[in-house]
Amino acid sequence: MSAEPAFHTPPETIAVDGVELRYRRGGSGEPVLFLGGAEFTRRWLPFFAELAGAVELIVPEGPGFGETEAPPWLDGHDDLVLFYRDVLDAFGLADVHLVGYSLGGWIAAELAVFYPRRLRSLTLVAPQGLRVPGVPRADLFLVSHAARAELIFNGAAGRYQDYLSEGDEQETFFRSYAASRAEALLAWNPRYDRKLDRRLAAVRCPALVLAAEEDRVVPRPHAERYAELLPQGRLEVVAGGEEPTAHGLLAQEPAAVAAAIAEFVAASAPPNPS
Template sequence: MTVTDAEPATPAVQRRKAGSGEIAYRRAGQGHPVLLLHSAGGANEWGPLQLGLVATGDLVAPDHPGFGLSDDLPEIHTVDDLVYHYLDLLDGLGLAQVDVVGLSFGGWVAAELAVHSPERVRRLVLGAAVGLRIPEAPVADLFLMNPPQLMRALFHDEALVTAALSAAPTTDQILATYRDLGALARFGWHPFLNDPKLERRLHRISAPTLVLAAGEDRLVPRAHAERYAARIPDAELRVVEDCGHALHGERPAEVTAAIVEHLGAEK
């Protein structure tokens, strides 16, 4: 699958009542519904991965509460709360069963959702997901990283690092980044980006699962993907070589093709 210059324009942002405020989401495509749960830095994003998913299904891509264009919804302050939040969203949209693609922080939420309500998830993709407690292979503390360190954790290709650091962010982009990091801290500060109970519950996941690991991930050690794949029944582990934590940012064609192939496979 190749994204071409003829792809449709980015769909308009939609807003939906949720708790004390509203959440923002984009929706496009036809076919089986796909819920895309973004990473800490992926809110309000529309790129090759989203285009690939739209080409094969009905994509629903929300911003988590407190991220991107969604309201803060302060009553939602744990990942468990996010699971119920997304179940309410699916109910409100009339979606009984969906494919779920979760990336990094969104992968944690996706795994918890599939553990809680396995009947709601037809197929599952976890990309460089956090969420597990592995003391011998801890997740790096991105809150302590300066911009060059963070970019080198996200991207393995030095050219991408240089490009990212040379692009001067606007004031709005800086404020959006700080807001997203604040929301990430709200959901994952203590314990740090993990649920100590999650690993022993992964056996409840019944959806065919693809676990993607970045070969050169400096944020989330490969042991996390390996543990997810080992604990989820019949999960497939695929390593994207020469790639940093930002899987679909560094290897968009390869990662998108792998996800689309998994979602389109016969059960």
């Protein structure tokens, strides 16, 4: 039996495209699908609990991450775009509020480009996926697991071990290796979508881009560029309390991030039929 991390809750399972997709679900109200990155899997985070107090939140663990196995067809970010289209169908969601964090922000942006009618709103949190000349993102493939954690939390990873540990040292190593392998399939080469900046004009829904104050993984100009390119995009910087927010802002300021998303979702919801 594998070790369990802090905030762990048993996942539910739904079959999509031959994948036994693990997911967690909570709350009621406007439907929100959250696409995460390589970090913070196998957990119902305090951030999720906060957000589920205002919406119906569905949090799948993407193929190759957490407790969802990587299928043999996973070879690039475009595979995930098609997969998440089918995930929407599997959950019976004709349209949805889509939230993406880090790598999941990239996938969410791509999904919004190719299936704009399926989205009520789009929220990107510290998103990857764009090339910003002169402002590269950190190369997480060249650093150790420990160094990666320090980049995510700007040198303060020791304060967030509940978010980083998978329960014991062996399980942490195994899970981080599996996640790195899946991440490499999606974002090794290229590490951004060369066409995404031009294609973002196709996004039709309201869009919110949340940025950290001092993001050492995906510097703030990447979020700023997304906000500029999205037709209805706007940027909001999430401020920290005791320290400036970092790429791990979901762990640092869960209530503030959840409140910003909940407010935006409420403002973007379709009117109730009279």
